[in-house]
Each structure stands twice: as C-alpha cells, then as structure tokens.
Amino acid sequence: MTIGGESVAADREFGVVNPATGQVHAQAPDCSREQLDAAMKAAAGAWRDWRKDEAGRRKALHEAGDLLMAKAGELAPTLTMEQGKPIGEATFEIVGAGYWLKYFADLEIPTEVIRDDDQARVEVRRRPLGVVAAITPWNYPVMLAAWKIAPALLAGNTMVLKPSPYTPLSSLAMGTLLKDVLPAGVLNVISGGDELGAWMTSHPVPRKISFTGSVATGKKVAQSAAPDLKRVTLELGGNxxxxxxxxxxxxxxxxxxxxxxxxxxxxxxxxxxxxxxxxxxxxxxxxxxxxxxxxxxxxxxxxxxxxxxxxxxxxxxxxxxxxxxxxxxxxxxxxxxxxxxxxxxxxxxxxxxxxxxxxxxxxxxxxxxxxxxxxxxxxxxxxxxxxxxxxxxxxxxxxxxxxxxxxxxxxxxxxxxxxxxxxxxxxPGQPFGGFKHSGVGVENGTWGLLGFTEIQVVHRAR
Known part of the structure; x- marks a missing residue:
C-alpha cells in the first residue's frame, strides 16, 4: 500500500483471483484499522500545503499523467490478470487514465465576480473540501480511480483510495508509481474488503466520499456518510x-x-x-x-x-x-x-x-x-x-x-x-451522472470538479 508517501505492508493478506482460471494468483495487503487511521492522518497533514499551491498541483498532475502513459505497458498485465479484460484494452485503460489526469491539470477552477460596484466587490470562490475517501469498482479500476483523483487533487483536496478487493493490484501499483511525483500523503492507496470500505465512509477525517459501484452499496455509503454530513458523489448502476x-x-x-x-x-x-x-x-x-x-x-x-x-x-x-x-x-x-x-x-x-x-x-x-x-x-x-x-x-x-x-x-x-x-x-470534459437510483452528483468536466469543492463568498466592502 502507499501511505504517507511510503510503501507499507500489512499484517494480513487476501487472495486475488485471476478470473480466466478461477484460481488465486496473487496476494494483496489487507489494511488494518490502524493503517487506515495512518492514511487519513497523512492525507490530512498533506492537505495543509497541497491546497495552497495550485501551480504545483497542476505540474504534479501532468507528471502523474505522463508517468501512467509511459508505464501503461508494464502495468497492463497486472490489470488483465486480476480483471480479465484483453491486454490491449488494459493498456488503453491505463493510457486513458493518464489522459484524464492531464486534462484536469489544465482545467480552470472558476471564480465568479457577482458584484463589483462603488459599495463592494463580491466574489464566489471554490475552496477544497479536505480529505476525500474514494472507493472504486472492479470493472475499470484504474480509469475510474483517475476520474476521482484528477478533479479532487486539482481542486486542492488529498485522497485515500480503496479499490475493489477483486482488483486491488493495479491500483496499488499505480499508487507506488505516483508516489514519486506526488507529495507524500496527497494520494494514499490502501486495499481490503467491504469492512474497510465501511470504516472509510464512517471515518471522522474525510469531508467527501466519492463512490462508484452498485445501487445497494451506494445506499449504504450514503447512510454511513449522513451522520457526519459528509458530501457524497455516488455513481451507481444503470440499465x-x-x-x-x-x-x-x-x-x-x-x-x-x-x-x-x-x-x-x-x-x-x-x-x-x-x-x-x-x-x-x-x-x-x-x-x-x-x-x-x-x-x-x-x-x-x-x-x-x-x-x-x-x-x-x-x-x-x-x-x-x-x-x-x-x-x-x-x-x-x-x-x-x-x-x-x-x-x-x-x-x-x-x-x-x-x-x-x-x-x-x-x-x-x-x-x-x-x-x-x-x-x-x-x-x-x-x-x-x-x-x-x-x-x-x-x-x-x-x-x-x-x-x-x-x-x-x-x-x-x-x-x-x-x-x-x-x-x-x-x-473528460463531459459530465457523467445519473437520474433516479443511478446516482447522486456527476463526475468529469467542470461540473465534476465543482463537486470536490465548497463555495466561499468573499465580500469586500469599498
């Protein structure tokens, strides 16, 4: 796992099945509650400086995207063996994730001036939320992680990311790769089962939960986030x-x-x-x-x-x-x-x-x-x-x-x-979200970026 910029093992592991054989082909670390606390603490600590350096965030996202693209051929077999998709599609997914990071690296964070006269200047600014807990599914583990990482980090948030226990290895490998271009604690990648996801959504540190998965689990995420009034984006099922x-x-x-x-x-x-x-x-x-x-x-x-x-x-x-x-x-x-x-x-x-x-x-x-x-x-x-x-x-x-x-x-x-x-x-510039039970909020584009921010009004009297 990647916690606070360091590669971290776990006391326990769980098996990862290759769906082409139906057999366990690798082991992944099973994050403990104490390690989750450490990841949240690292993300909260990194946020203090990360949120203040917009130019640094943009530069780091570009470097992260370039690195993913350059290493796509090396990461693709790991993705194929845990997810099942053909190697060419796995390579394309990782390259696409890099493209998403680079797109958001250049996206404007809007500031609106809603009043500017003799009495006052009033600006509507976008401020980062803090730590984001991101939980991703098994169908596109790398790409859908990038859908969350790119806008969240650009906005000035930091993140703790948990991939599906069916496909943890490619996300863990991505975390290891990106810790060389992102400041320590900005992106923490941990792995575990459903219990870990429940710990994340109820943890006191995150101010937002970004979840992609089933409708049934999305409802549980919303329930878990509600007592602490965490913001949520839920990208759920479709028919x-x-x-x-x-x-x-x-x-x-x-x-x-x-x-x-x-x-x-x-x-x-x-x-x-x-x-x-x-x-x-x-x-x-x-x-x-x-x-x-x-x-x-x-x-x-x-x-x-x-x-x-x-x-x-x-x-x-x-x-x-x-x-x-x-x-x-x-x-x-x-x-x-x-x-x-x-x-x-x-x-x-x-x-x-x-x-x-x-x-x-x-x-x-x-x-x-x-x-x-x-x-x-x-x-x-x-x-x-x-x-x-x-x-x-x-x-x-x-x-x-x-x-x-x-x-x-x-x-x-x-x-x-x-x-x-x-x-x-x-x-990446086109918003994606659903009506009814298919989700809450949207991902991608300026609309997805704004979902990782809070509005702050700055009212300056003349």
Missing part, C-alpha cells in the same frame, strides 16, 4: 436502453450496438443493457446482433486476438448465469450463447436473447455481463414509456437514419446522458 426507430438500417448500426453492449464483456455501468426494436424489423435486428456474437473471440485476456475476457468474479458470473436461465425459463430464446463455457474460469458465451419482454429480470435488472435482451415494440410512445419505466437513469440511446430525429427522441429518455446514433461516447 441503459437503446431504442431503434422505424427508419434505421439494422445492418448499418449492428456493429455499434454490439460494441456498446459488450464492451468489457458487458461490464460497463453505461453499456447498452436492453434493445427495443420495432416489431416489423425485430427478427432482422436479432439476427444482426447474433451474427456479431457468434464471431466474437472469447478467452484469456493475455492471449493474442482475444476480444472478450471472462466475467470478473464468481458472484457476478453466477448472477449472469441466473438471469439468463430465468429468461430462458420464462419464454425467451437464446439465439446464440445462453450458457457458461466449458473449462476453468468465469467465461460465459456472448448471448443474444430473443422473445424478451418487460417483467423478465434480465430486462428489469442490471445484468452487467455478456447477455443482451432484445424487446419488440409497436409504437414509439410505448417504447419510450417502457424504456423509462425503471428506477435506473444512467444513460440511453436512440438510433435513426435521421440524426435530428434521433436526438429529439433521445431527449425524452429519463437519464443523465442521452446519446443519438452512438453510445458510450465519453470525454
């Missing part, structure tokens, strides 16, 4: 619909639809989770997606040419298996896939489900895996009503031969990001 309009060419959009549904083996909070297709072209849509699924190459992410790795962990593997079996037992049909693959590891066949309908668990819930239900509809009003009839509201997309029409319909989706003729189009 993104993709609505195909009646003028779309299924063959022309199938590649993009499939890529947006199965990226990272479907383990993306804002991936397409359900497709609504007009009844008259329903069979054509199903077959176009199934053709892509049949061609997909699934295997160990360390193997050249593999496009999709395993599901990351056993509980998630069992959940995807259960949701697909439930759909098949209730009248859906696996046009391709539909079962676990033979052999070791948590591999599941890329699955396209025809005959799916609202009310099936795999339609109503978030599967977070390589299985995609396709649902038919008769009228556009019906499709919109069904797409919006969910507690989720992260993102969604509409597809049409007419881009203006797609955008007009997409605006009717009840979600934080509405895409037209694309999906999963993300950028």
């Amino acid at each position: 993104d619909p993709a609505i195909l309009l009646d003028d779309v060419d299924p063959g022309a959009v199938a590649d993009k639809l499939f890529a947006a549904a199965f990226q990272n083996n479907g383990q993306v909070c804002s991936a397409i989770k359900r497709v609504y297709a007009p009844e008259r072209m329903y069979d054509e849509v199903v077959e176009a997606l199934a053709a892509r699924a049949r061609e997909a190459k699934v295997g160990d992410g360390m193997t050249e040419g593999v496009q999709y790795g395993p599901i990351n962990n056993k509980p998630q593997f069992e959940r995807v298996s259960e949701l697909v079996a439930d759909a098949l037992g209730n009248g859906a049909r696996a046009v391709t896939g539909g079962r676990a693959m033979d052999g070791p590891g948590y591999f599941f066949e890329p699955t396209i489900l025809a005959g799916a309908r609202d009310g099936m668990r795999i339609v109503d819930e978030e599967q977070f895996g390589p299985a995609l239900p396709v649902i038919g509809y008769r009228t556009l009003d019906e499709a919109l009503e069904r797409a919006n009839a969910t507690h989720f509201g992260l993102s969604g997309s509409v597809w049409s031969a007419d881009a203006d029409r797609a955008a007009e319909v997409a605006a009717e989706l009840e979600c934080g990001t509405a895409w037209a003729n694309t999906h999963l189009a993300l950028h």
Whole structure:
C-alpha cells in the first residue's frame, strides 16, 4: 500500500483471483484499522500545503499523467490478470487514465465576480473540501480511480483510495508509481474488503466520499456518510436502453450496438443493457446482433486476438448465469450463447436473447455481463414509456437514419446522458451522472470538479 508517501505492508493478506482460471494468483495487503487511521492522518497533514499551491498541483498532475502513459505497458498485465479484460484494452485503460489526469491539470477552477460596484466587490470562490475517501469498482479500476483523483487533487483536496478487493493490484501499483511525483500523503492507496470500505465512509477525517459501484452499496455509503454530513458523489448502476426507430438500417448500426453492449464483456455501468426494436424489423435486428456474437473471440485476456475476457468474479458470473436461465425459463430464446463455457474460469458465451419482454429480470435488472435482451415494440410512445419505466437513469440511446430525429427522441429518455446514433461516447470534459437510483452528483468536466469543492463568498466592502 502507499501511505504517507511510503510503501507499507500489512499484517494480513487476501487472495486475488485471476478470473480466466478461477484460481488465486496473487496476494494483496489487507489494511488494518490502524493503517487506515495512518492514511487519513497523512492525507490530512498533506492537505495543509497541497491546497495552497495550485501551480504545483497542476505540474504534479501532468507528471502523474505522463508517468501512467509511459508505464501503461508494464502495468497492463497486472490489470488483465486480476480483471480479465484483453491486454490491449488494459493498456488503453491505463493510457486513458493518464489522459484524464492531464486534462484536469489544465482545467480552470472558476471564480465568479457577482458584484463589483462603488459599495463592494463580491466574489464566489471554490475552496477544497479536505480529505476525500474514494472507493472504486472492479470493472475499470484504474480509469475510474483517475476520474476521482484528477478533479479532487486539482481542486486542492488529498485522497485515500480503496479499490475493489477483486482488483486491488493495479491500483496499488499505480499508487507506488505516483508516489514519486506526488507529495507524500496527497494520494494514499490502501486495499481490503467491504469492512474497510465501511470504516472509510464512517471515518471522522474525510469531508467527501466519492463512490462508484452498485445501487445497494451506494445506499449504504450514503447512510454511513449522513451522520457526519459528509458530501457524497455516488455513481451507481444503470440499465441503459437503446431504442431503434422505424427508419434505421439494422445492418448499418449492428456493429455499434454490439460494441456498446459488450464492451468489457458487458461490464460497463453505461453499456447498452436492453434493445427495443420495432416489431416489423425485430427478427432482422436479432439476427444482426447474433451474427456479431457468434464471431466474437472469447478467452484469456493475455492471449493474442482475444476480444472478450471472462466475467470478473464468481458472484457476478453466477448472477449472469441466473438471469439468463430465468429468461430462458420464462419464454425467451437464446439465439446464440445462453450458457457458461466449458473449462476453468468465469467465461460465459456472448448471448443474444430473443422473445424478451418487460417483467423478465434480465430486462428489469442490471445484468452487467455478456447477455443482451432484445424487446419488440409497436409504437414509439410505448417504447419510450417502457424504456423509462425503471428506477435506473444512467444513460440511453436512440438510433435513426435521421440524426435530428434521433436526438429529439433521445431527449425524452429519463437519464443523465442521452446519446443519438452512438453510445458510450465519453470525454473528460463531459459530465457523467445519473437520474433516479443511478446516482447522486456527476463526475468529469467542470461540473465534476465543482463537486470536490465548497463555495466561499468573499465580500469586500469599498
């Protein structure tokens, strides 16, 4: 672990499973309560100087981003072996994390002058909160850590970061790497299980909790933070619909639809989770997606040419298996896939489900895996009503031969990001967050940066 600029071992360790084999392949330190206290103390101590040196923060973030990019090839195997994604995608994730750090290194911290006359000058300034406790998930451990590190540190905060216990090694390696360019205590990286996360959210030092993960855990984080009035940003689950309009060419959009549904083996909070297709072209849509699924190459992410790795962990593997079996037992049909693959590891066949309908668990819930239900509809009003009839509201997309029409319909989706003729189009300058149970607050862009600040009014009389 990295605590106060030093590499620190723990008295206990826990096993990290390679999802391609289903076997423990490494050990990670299990942070004690005393070590958490030390990390929080180090972050609080570093904050006193870090918050005062904006130029130094920008320089350090640039150096951190450059270093991540330069070392991406060395870190990628560690990420692949604990997460499962192909080595090329792991490299891309780490390079992307470096890009995020460098983007925020140059982002303006706004100050607004709301009055300037003979009586007074009034400025609205943004001040850092203090120590941020960040908890990240297992699907994009390095990238989603950067989503938090970059704006939090630019704003003048310091951080204690805990990755998922399924994927701690890449974040720990990042912490070791970045301690050479960040002042001691500015970024502390620790690892442990759910108990450690609960200690962090209830700890008296942090003034903000930034969490990415499931809705159920997000609710627990909010409850834990409430007694101390900690600020929270919660980026939670999604059940993104993709609505195909009646003028779309299924063959022309199938590649993009499939890529947006199965990226990272479907383990993306804002991936397409359900497709609504007009009844008259329903069979054509199903077959176009199934053709892509049949061609997909699934295997160990360390193997050249593999496009999709395993599901990351056993509980998630069992959940995807259960949701697909439930759909098949209730009248859906696996046009391709539909079962676990033979052999070791948590591999599941890329699955396209025809005959799916609202009310099936795999339609109503978030599967977070390589299985995609396709649902038919008769009228556009019906499709919109069904797409919006969910507690989720992260993102969604509409597809049409007419881009203006797609955008007009997409605006009717009840979600934080509405895409037209694309999906999963993300950028560090573009805010990302959800409606309803999909989250509280946003990440990225100036909006995400402001979430790591408090407003201070400076009123100066003339």
